Amino acid sequence: MSYQHINVPASGQKITVNGDFSLNVPDKPIIPFIEGDGTGRDITPVMIKVVDAAVAKAYGDQRKIQWMEIYAGEKAVKLYGPGNWLPDETVQAVKEHVVSIKGPLTTPIGGGHRSLNVTLRQALDLYVCLRPVRYFKGVPSPVKDPEKTNMVIFRENSEDIYAGIEFDAGSEKAKLLIDFLRTQLGIDNVRFPETSGLGVKPVSKEGTQRLVRKAIQYAIDHNRPNVTLVHKGNIMKFTEGSFRDWGFETALEEFDAQLVDGGPWCKLKNPKTGRDIIVKDVLADAFMQQILLRPAEYSVIATLNLNGDYISDALAAQVGGIGIAPGANLSESIAVFEATHGTAPKYAGKDYVNPGSEILSAEMMLRHIGWAEAADLIIDSMEKTIQSKHVTYDFARLMEGAVQVSCSGFGQAMIENM
Ligand SMILES: NC(=O)C1=CN([C@@H]2O[C@H](COP(=O)(O)OP(=O)(O)OC[C@H]3O[C@@H](n4cnc5c(N)ncnc54)[C@H](OP(=O)(O)O)[C@@H]3O)[C@@H](O)[C@H]2O)C=CC1
Numbered sequence: 001m002s003y004q005h006i007n008v009p010a011s012g013q014k015i016t017v018n019g020d021f022s023l024n025v026p027d028k029p030i031i032p033f034i035e036g037d038g039t040g041r042d043i044t045p046v047m048i049k050v051v052d053a054a055v056a057k058a059y060g061d062q063r064k065i066q067w068m069e070i071y072a073g074e075k076a077v078k079l080y081g082p083g084n085w086l087p088d089e090t091v092q093a094v095k096e097h098v099v100s101i102k103g104p105l106t107t108p109i110g111g112g113h114r115s116l117n118v119t120l121r122q123a124l125d126l127y128v129c130l131r132p133v134r135y136f137k138g139v140p141s142p143v144k145d146p147e148k149t150n151m152v153i154f155r156e157n158s159e160d161i162y163a164g165i166e167f168d169a170g171s172e173k174a175k176l177l178i179d180f181l182r183t184q185l186g187i188d189n190v191r192f193p194e195t196s197g198l199g200v201k202p203v204s205k206e207g208t209q210r211l212v213r214k215a216i217q218y219a220i221d222h223n224r225p226n227v228t229l230v231h232k233g234n235i236m237k238f239t240e241g242s243f244r245d246w247g248f249e250t251a252l253e254e255f256d257a258q259l260v261d262g263g264p265w266c267k268l269k270n271p272k273t274g275r276d277i278i279v280k281d282v283l284a285d286a287f288m289q290q291i292l293l294r295p296a297e298y299s300v301i302a303t304l305n306l307n308g309d310y311i312s313d314a315l316a317a318q319v320g321g322i323g324i325a326p327g328a329n330l331s332e333s334i335a336v337f338e339a340t341h342g343t344a345p346k347y348a349g350k351d352y353v354n355p356g357s358e359i360l361s362a363e364m365m366l367r368h369i370g371w372a373e374a375a376d377l378i379i380d381s382m383e384k385t386i387q388s389k390h391v392t393y394d395f396a397r398l399m400e401g402a403v404q405v406s407c408s409g410f411g412q413a414m415i416e417n418m
C-alpha cells in the first residue's frame, strides 16, 4: 500500500503472521513507531538508539530493525491537518506491519477528542493490555521488600467504561436516557437526574473469557503459581461480578480446573510442570491494600479495564515508579508496545525523564519477535546502569549517592554498559 505521509524504508520487509499466529520475522523487519506527544519526543529517540545498539551487539550486521515513523497526536495534526489526530493510514500501518511501538499520547480532560490510545486499542481489537511489574535491584522503592512485587497484569483493553458511551449532564441524550431508565426500567434512584452525566459500562462474557484465557495460559507458559481475578463484583454485580463468574467458568471449563473447598476458587495442574495453579479472586479495594502488605501472594492478575489502569500505576510505584513500567497491547496477531505512563507534559522537550519504560516496552517487543539475545542485553544493561547509580531524576531524588543523568544520558549509559 502507498501512504500519504509515511515513508516506507526501502530495504526492510514486513513481519507476517502464520495461521497459528506465530510470526515470520525477517532479519530487517519494518517496525512502525509513533513518537508520541509531550515527553514522547525525548524518550522515543533514546529507545530507538538503545534497541539498535542491543540488536547490533547481539547479531552484528545480520539483523537490523528498519524503523518506520507513523503519526498520531499533535504530530499527526501538523502533517495531516486539523482534527486528524489518528489518521487512517496510521491504523492501517500498525495492522499491516503486525508489530509496532508507540510513545504516549495526550488525552484532553472533560471535552476534546477521545483517547487516541483507547481508539487504537479498540480499532485493532488489542484486547489484552499486558503489563509486567518486576523489581530491578538498586531501584529506590517506597516499600520495604520491593522484590516481593512480581506480578503480570492482564488488563482487559476493549470494553468496560472505556467503551466511551457517555452522555454529558443536561444534554438531550442524557435526558432521553434518564427518561428511558425511569419509564421503561423503573429506575427511580438517580439522585440528581437533571444534572447527572451518564456512562455505560459494557462487560461481556466473550471479552472476559478471552482475557482470562490469556492470563491462565500465561501462568502455564511461565510457570506462575496463581491467577487472581480482581473486580468490584459486590457493587457492580452484572459487570464486575460477572467478570469474576465468567473468569472462574473459563478456568473450570477450558483448563479442567477443580474447585477448592467447594469454590469458587479453583486450581488446575500446569500441564507443563505438574505444579498447581490457583485461580482466585479479590475485591479491588482489598487488593489495593494487599499489594502493599502481601504482594508475594499475587502473581498473574486478570482484571477489567479501569481497575487495570489504576492497578498498573499503583504497582509500578511499588517497584520504583512509572519511569520503568513497560507494556503491550495485544490481539491474537497484532502487538503494539507502549509504556504505562503518559506524556508528563511539564517535562516535555527537556531531555529529562526516564526513558526506561519505553526501552523495557521495546525489550518486550524484541522478545515477542524472538530476538531474545538482544532483549537479554537490554535487561542486563538496565540492571547495570541502575546499579551504577547513573539514573534520571525520578530515581536520583530517592537514591543516596546517585549521579543524575538526562534522558539521553541514561540511554547512552545503557549502551556503554551492554
Ligand atoms: N498510553 C498513553 O499514551 C498514556 C497517556 N496518558 C496521557 O498523558 C497525559 C499526562 O497524564 P498524567 O496524568 O500527567 O500522567 P503521566 O504518566 O504522564 O505523568 C504523571 C507523573 O508520572 C511521572 N512520570 C511520567 N512519565 C515519566 C517518565 N518517563 N520518567 C519518570 N517519571 C515519569 C512524573 O512524576 P513526577 O511529577 O513525580 O516527576 C509525572 O508527573 C494525559 O493527557 C493522559 O491522558 C496517560 C497515561 C498513558
Ligand SMILES: O=C(O)CCC(=O)C(=O)O
Pocket (backbone or CB within 6 Å): 105, 106, 107, 115, 116, 117, 118, 309, 312, 340, 342
Ligand atoms: O489514553 C490515555 O490518555 C490514558 C491511558 C492510560 O492511562 C493507560 O493506558 O494506562
Ligand SMILES: [Mg+2]
Pocket (backbone or CB within 6 Å): 309, 310, 312, 313, 340
Ligand atoms: Mg494509565
